[in-house]
Amino acid sequence: MTSPISLTGLSSGFDWGSLIDQLIQADSAPVTQMQQQQSQITTQQSDWNNLSQKLNTLSSALQAYSSLTIDSTFNVQSVTSGNQNLVTASVATDSNGNIISPANGAYTLSNIVLAKPASILSTTSNGTFQSGLYNFKIINNEYLASSHSTISVTATITVNASSLGDVANAINKVTSANVSATVINNKLIITDNYTGHVNSIAITNTANNSLVAGLGLTAAGTRAGTDGSFNVTYNGIITSVTTYSNTVNNAINGLTINLLNNVTSASVTITVANDASKVMSGIQTMVNDYNDVMDYINQLYYGTASKTVSAMASSSAAQTYGALNGDFTLVNIQSTLLSKMQQDFSGRTGVVNQYNTLRSIGISTDDASDSMGFNEEGKMSIDTTQLQQALTSNPQAVKALLQQLSSDLTDLSSGYITNLVSTTANGQGLIPTVVQSLQNNYNDLSDQIQALQDNLTQERNMLTQQFTAMEQAMAQAKAQSNWFAQQMAALPAG
Incomplete structure (x- = not known):
């Protein structure tokens, strides 16, 4: 805090204005410290609000994840033809539009004669x-x-x-x-x-x-017209089929077959298999949203989304931390999210011992934690080969596991995350409460800063008055001294 431009020390020859500035600057140190605290509070409020938005996004993803375990999504099958110029095929539907699931396997068609x-x-x-x-x-x-x-x-x-x-x-x-x-x-x-x-x-x-x-x-x-015919070989069993149409719906349960050309000297194989692409895509989306939250939590805690505890300990940046480093609420949020992804679902409906955790189907999370229990990164990763193998070898067991996870994630979304981010009239969630508490601290600091600044203004005014009085006294004394000297000089010599 500085005073308006003025000339000081005209009588004393002492620049007491600069001295006052230095004294006020020294006494202003608490104000500077509190302003820095306010800047930190503003950063923390922004961090908490951004985390709340990311948790809302994750909540929506967790709600949408439940659709992965319904039959129309999970039981999707792929149907491929060995020669689409001769035969095409697709999964059939009933009169209500419901999918009729064919048995997986290879169906070989031979001796195809088209209906005419x-x-x-x-x-x-x-x-x-x-x-x-x-x-x-x-x-x-x-x-x-x-x-x-x-x-x-x-x-x-x-x-x-x-x-x-x-x-x-x-x-x-x-x-x-x-x-x-x-x-x-x-x-x-x-x-x-x-x-x-x-x-x-x-x-x-x-x-x-x-x-x-x-x-x-x-x-x-x-x-x-004349009927068509063909042979179907499935699991070594050959069945002859006669059809009045070249679009065949009733030869193989769950398949609609389109005969396009006569085939007498060759065969065409139709392969039916589980199509896990939609399930895997949905899991990947959920994992991406989850990891986005974890990246941001890491940034708040460590100051970076990717630096781990071990990496920080061995680098020159080890002393750089995020705005919420050591915050117990942040640690608790990460711990709760992690616990849902790392739990063992053994004993729950439909879950088998082979696939009782996400890790068992290729979805894993980081494990290392620091002294406060904060996970180094807490992020999830997918071994697509292992997940694909699990979906192929025992899709119903994987479905049962994901259904149990879906139930817990729905509870996590509607319960825990809602309680974190809610701003409804029924009561604010934990994060809005933290943000409001920070705002209260900010306001208290503003009041303290204003009080200190008022005191500093009074201190400056008082010092200025005192030094001004000193200057006036010295000026008067100097004037008297000059008068006395003049009087002495005027006396006759002798």
């Missing part, structure tokens, strides 16, 4: 085609797999045609006929949109149209 639709070929070519008004009906007998019944659909075709192409175009425009028409080598071909013997088509003349009769379509009668 019914076709009717005209006896008239474009060379003998007669132009005019064509009027006829297409009767399509369609099999409905959902009700195991057949319905008859009749579509009327009317066209003023000058070529077989005109007739084909007219047929294709009537989509309700469920057939397709084309002209190949000057012959009209009408083909059913559905395959197999359960589906058939027929052409009937309307009003005995002679032009229609001339096409030779009505003489064909009712034409049915």
